[in-house]
Amino acid sequence: MEKVLEVIELKKSYKKGFIPKSHDVLKGLNFSLKKGSITGFLGANGAGKTTTMKCILGLTFFKEGQILFFDGQSLSGDVKRRIGFLPERPYFYEYLTGYEFLRFYGELSGGMSRSQLNGRIAELLARVDLSHAKDVKLRNYSKGMLQKIGLAQALIHRPDLVILDEPKAGLDPDGRYYISEIIRELASQGTTVFFSSHLLHDAEKLCENLVIIKSGLVIFEGETKQLLSEVDPEVEIIFRENGQLKTKTVMGEAELQVQLSDLVRKGVSVHEVRRKQISLEEAFVEMALRGEKTS
Amino acid sequence: MREVWVIGKNTYKEILRDRILYGLLVFALLLIGVSLALGELSFAEQTRISANFGLTGIHLSAVILSIFVGSTLVSREIDKKTILTLLVRPVSRVQFVAGKALGLSLVIATLVSGLALVLVAVLSYLGMELNLILAGALIGVLFESLVLLGITLFFSSFTTPMMTVVFSASLFLIGHWLGSLRFFAEKSQSLEFSVMSQVVTAIVPDLENFNWREYVIYADPIPLSQVLWAGVNAFAWFGLLIVLTAFIFGRRDFA
Numbered sequence: 001m002e003k004v005l006e007v008i009e010l011k012k013s014y015k016k017g018f019i020p021k022s023h024d025v026l027k028g029l030n031f032s033l034k035k036g037s038i039t040g041f042l043g044a045n046g047a048g049k050t051t052t053m054k055c056i057l058g059l060t061f062f063k064e065g066q067i068l069f070f071d072g073q074s075l076s077g078d079v080k081r082r083i084g085f086l087p088e089r090p091y092f093y094e095y096l097t098g099y100e101f102l103r104f105y106g107e108l109s110g111g112m113s114r115s116q117l118n119g120r121i122a123e124l125l126a127r128v129d130l131s132h133a134k135d136v137k138l139r140n141y142s143k144g145m146l147q148k149i150g151l152a153q154a155l156i157h158r159p160d161l162v163i164l165d166e167p168k169a170g171l172d173p174d175g176r177y178y179i180s181e182i183i184r185e186l187a188s189q190g191t192t193v194f195f196s197s198h199l200l201h202d203a204e205k206l207c208e209n210l211v212i213i214k215s216g217l218v219i220f221e222g223e224t225k226q227l228l229s230e231v232d233p234e235v236e237i238i239f240r241e242n243g244q245l246k247t248k249t250v251m252g253e254a255e256l257q258v259q260l261s262d263l264v265r266k267g268v269s270v271h272e273v274r275r276k277q278i279s280l281e282e283a284f285v286e287m288a289l290r291g292e293k294t295s
Numbered sequence: 296m297r298e299v300w301v302i303g304k305n306t307y308k309e310i311l312r313d314r315i316l317y318g319l320l321v322f323a324l325l326l327i328g329v330s331l332a333l334g335e336l337s338f339a340e341q342t343r344i345s346a347n348f349g350l351t352g353i354h355l356s357a358v359i360l361s362i363f364v365g366s367t368l369v370s371r372e373i374d375k376k377t378i379l380t381l382l383v384r385p386v387s388r389v390q391f392v393a394g395k396a397l398g399l400s401l402v403i404a405t406l407v408s409g410l411a412l413v414l415v416a417v418l419s420y421l422g423m424e425l426n427l428i429l430a431g432a433l434i435g436v437l438f439e440s441l442v443l444l445g446i447t448l449f450f451s452s453f454t455t456p457m458m459t460v461v462f463s464a465s466l467f468l469i470g471h472w473l474g475s476l477r478f479f480a481e482k483s484q485s486l487e488f489s490v491m492s493q494v495v496t497a498i499v500p501d502l503e504n505f506n507w508r509e510y511v512i513y514a515d516p517i518p519l520s521q522v523l524w525a526g527v528n529a530f531a532w533f534g535l536l537i538v539l540t541a542f543i544f545g546r547r548d549f550a
Contacts, residue, residue, distance in 0.1 A: 057383045059549040077385035085383040091375040093305070095312040107301045108384045153380060 010065035027216040040207035041196040084154035088165040094139035109157035144175040164195035204280035238272040306398020326352025342423035349414040365447035366459040389541040431517040438529035439505040445536030452543040470502035
């Protein structure tokens, strides 16, 4: 399967302080994205998510490593034509109307005739439910409307890879749902979506793949369900002893097997084994605490 | 080139919709208005005084626009992070800087043309015979604005907008005093002063090369060779400064 993005041993450092001292932000990051996948990019504040995205997009220069697009190409004008990006907390040209704004980015991206671009703008405005506000200046848009028009600018040129930095930050549940729907729709059309988020509940529902970073290193890369199964959950064993139902809580698979063998040996009848459903939030915290690379 | 034009068009729209331009327009119109009133004071020299004052108003407006709007032209995109969505498009950093410069240059040309029409109307009303000398003087204002815009963009690529204004305004003043500096250096006994004056003269564009207001006042035709040479001079300075700006800007991290 085509690798849409491949990040290899990415290292980046910044100089900080009055007497500049080098501070490593990315310490050899490795991960890749498959075509048509939705991948969540998770990590605590300061873990290096935004820096990674900026390195990928050529906004920040990195000191070591390699970033390859669409089966081995380096970043170039042609590659940029296939990428869409929505930055975190976007500020747009507030003196432009929604229509002018999309037209500007469409013209910059190139590859469309005037009539094609007009058609695409109308299609996108309808998709993000902003047709009614196409002639309103962006300074009069609400935060949710800005996020939607921001997403539309990222999609104006029908990119193959869409990178979204905290696309749902500060949105109400309606807005979050709307963005999720668009992301799902993109993936169903074969577009690869890579987005960072603090909203783990949303990421859990939306992403089939996850890349989790901590202190500039990838600590997990793989399928969401793999992460959820890797983190040992609580298990309740319900058994009958001396005519009474009793419950025993154990942590993880290994302890469960030990306890079950023990109960069987004693001749106790095991009534039920109930696994607690672990959330991505719990798995993420566990993984971050472990701080070890599991994948 | 398409990218430069698209960014230029957007910059043009941005500045035209900004309030600073209208403040400047009012200031220039006031100066032209005052030129009418001052002209009334002197019966014989009325049109000359009015022409001089009017041209000064247009000149100052263009200079203020170049320096003040130019100082935030790029930094505003960085502060508001709009640059992030621009540079991820197939747009190089050189094209970005060139596009911004083109946009502001078009605004300056629009401002100068608009004010020139007002001045022409005033001077016609006063009975001045209109000729190409006035157009030449206005072209000189445009050339100077172009050089100042290049200087401003260059400083803005590595310092704050406030410092950019200070540096650019200083070079504007020095650029108009180079003739005096040369004169004093020739008279001076000090070797250090002479060397310093030669260095300054070599690295600072002589903005008096674009000042043809006196030709208008004395109704002297501006030699075509002078206009052409000034044009080459202005575009060479502008090109050099844009290349330097793009070079510095190209090495910048947008953290």
